[in-house]
Amino acid sequence: MAVAVVMITITIPLAGTALAASQQPQPITLLTMSNKLDATAKNAEGRLESAYGELTGDTGHQIKGKAKQVQASAMNLAEDVKDAAKSAGKNVSDAAGKMADDVS
Numbered sequence: 738m739a740v741a742v743v744m745i746t747i748t749i750p751l752a753g754t755a756l757a758a759s760q761q762p763q764p765i766t767l768l769t770m771s772n773k774l775d776a777t778a779k780n781a782e783g784r785l786e787s788a789y790g791e792l793t794g795d796t797g798h799q800i801k802g803k804a805k806q807v808q809a810s811a812m813n814l815a816e817d818v819k820d821a822a823k824s825a826g827k828n829v830s831d832a833a834g835k836m837a838d839d840v841s
Contacts (some may be wrong), residue, residue, distance in 0.1 A: 772816050782811035 787802025
């Protein structure tokens with residue numbers, strides 16, 4: 738099932754594409770959404786484990802819970818960096834295309 742989710746993409750038209758005939762809809766992969774969901778689940782798991790550790794006085798569970806929360810933050814940061822790099826690449830590509838159109 739996870740492999741099927743990774744391979745499926747959803748095409749969602751960007752705002753204003755109806756007005757710009759030359760612009761194609763951009764696919765959004767479910768892999769990115771899955772990674773963000775994994776990070777959210779990992780954060781929730783860490784919060785629960787940390788809370789359990791606090792209730793029982795078990796420092797081991799508290800530490801493991803906090804470690805999972807840190808891991809979730811790193812996963813989210815990695816996704817944010819990937820999204821920013823994709824956005825920057827698209828902006829450069831769009832600018833290059835505009836310059837090429839202006840030269841023509």
